[in-house]
Amino acid sequence: MNFASDNVASVPQEILEAIAVANQSSAMPYGADDMTALALRRFRELFECELAMFAVATGTAANALALSCICPPWGEIYCHEGAHIIESECGAPEFFTNGAKLVPIPGENGKITPEGLTQVLATTAPGNPQKTQPAALSLSQATECGTLYQPDEIHTLAEIAHAHGLKVHMDGARFANAVATLATAPSEITWEAGVDVLSFGATKNGALAAEAVLFFDPALADEAAFRRKRGGHVFSKMRFLSAQLAASLADGRWLSWATQANAMAERLTQGLARLPGTRLLYPVEANEVFAALPDGVADGLEADGIGFYRWGGPGSSEVRFVTNWQTLPQDIDYLIDRALMHAARGGRG
Numbered sequence: 001m002n003f004a005s006d007n008v009a010s011v012p013q014e015i016l017e018a019i020a021v022a023n024q025s026s027a028m029p030y031g032a033d034d035m036t037a038l039a040l041r042r043f044r045e046l047f048e049c050e051l052a053m054f055a056v057a058t059g060t061a062a063n064a065l066a067l068s069c070i071c072p073p074w075g076e077i078y079c080h081e082g083a084h085i086i087e088s089e090c091g092a093p094e095f096f097t098n099g100a101k102l103v104p105i106p107g108e109n110g111k112i113t114p115e116g117l118t119q120v121l122a123t124t125a126p127g128n129p130q131k132t133q134p135a136a137l138s139l140s141q142a143t144e145c146g147t148l149y150q151p152d153e154i155h156t157l158a159e160i161a162h163a164h165g166l167k168v169h170m171d172g173a174r175f176a177n178a179v180a181t182l183a184t185a186p187s188e189i190t191w192e193a194g195v196d197v198l199s200f201g202a203t204k205n206g207a208l209a210a211e212a213v214l215f216f217d218p219a220l221a222d223e224a225a226f227r228r229k230r231g232g233h234v235f236s237k238m239r240f241l242s243a244q245l246a247a248s249l250a251d252g253r254w255l256s257w258a259t260q261a262n263a264m265a266e267r268l269t270q271g272l273a274r275l276p277g278t279r280l281l282y283p284v285e286a287n288e289v290f291a292a293l294p295d296g297v298a299d300g301l302e303a304d305g306i307g308f309y310r311w312g313g314p315g316s317s318e319v320r321f322v323t324n325w326q327t328l329p330q331d332i333d334y335l336i337d338r339a340l341m342h343a344a345r346g347g348r349g
């Protein structure tokens with residue numbers, strides 16, 4: 001049983017079947033195929049706008065490609081201090097932008113506040129050729145702490161960013177989980193709130209390997225085709241990425257899968273409440289549960305072969321559990337039963 005990441009899940013049968021259908025006949029390469037056209041149509045229907053779509057195979061590639069189209073080499077990208085783009089992408093955004101600077105902003109529960117953004121922007125030097133220049137704001141939705149920006153929070157942050165000439169990127173590796181919780185239209189927490197480009201995550205939500213960079217202002221996408229090619233992410237058999245995206249969006253599957261993951265995170269949160277001495281590190285708003293467990297429980301769960309992240313570092317009792325489309329109630333109940341047993345025995349195995 002593995003709660004280390006949503007990435008640990010299998011691929012839903014519907015996606016595998018879509019790949020098999022795409023495999024039944026030849027098709028034009030490099031995105032000139034019908035499946036890629038179908039994926040584009042479905043994204044435009046979902047977001048209710050004439051967006052431009054570029055499929056890639058990883059979330060890191062999606063973020064780095066998106067940022068490279070809205071930030072020059074001398075630009076500054078403002079993000080939360082715990083953002084994936086600054087913490088876990090091995091310099092990919094800096095590499096794809098040819099040297100832009102990522103500027104970390106602190107904020108509770110993994111979120112940037114208007115005050116925090118305004119404070120950092122007050123230190124910039126627009127037009128000073130000796131200084132890097134404010135260029136982009138990147139927000140993760142859901143955040144790396146499993147929390148969410150409300151529509152009005154996105155709108156406020158985007159307004160500040162645009163007033164300072166910045167473009168707004170959203171890292172949507174868990175965008176589906178955010179929409180499932182917020183129950184908003186996707187447009188309401190993206191372009192209508194001021195987001196210019198979205199990394200739409202499908203992989204964590206079940207896809208084998210498919211992410212889509214969505215430009216809500218197609219003019220921002222002028223360089224994307226060239227930059228994606230230079231980054232080695234133009235798949236000659238693009239139909240196999242597009243099939244995953246099109247299948248995810250069909251019949252609202254993407255939301256059903258995310259709703260299941262979120263519901264299991266909620267079940268886990270309720271179960272942990274029965275564990276004396278357990279403390280949630282952040283509010284649970286999507287499919288990630290961060291908790292400080294009673295002494296010995298994390299070791300016991302690890303000895304049981306249950307997978308999870310030691311978020312506080314090796315041996316730490318501060319852990320992260322991530323649920324996914326495939327997580328079942330009995331998985332959660334087993335985890336909680338084992339945790340209660342280890343707590344009762346003081347972690348003595």
Ligand SMILES: Cc1ncc(COP(=O)(O)O)c(C=O)c1O
Pocket residue numbers: 007057058059060061063084085140142143144171173174203
């Ligand atoms: C918030 C966030 N953004 C982006 C990514 C990058 O995705 P990938 O691991 O596919 O590069 C991840 C991790 O998977 C993530 O958690």
Ligand SMILES: C[C@H](O)[C@H](N)C(=O)O
Pocket residue numbers: 004005006007084088
């Ligand atoms: C942190 C790791 O890079 C991955 N994005 C995950 O959330 O599991």
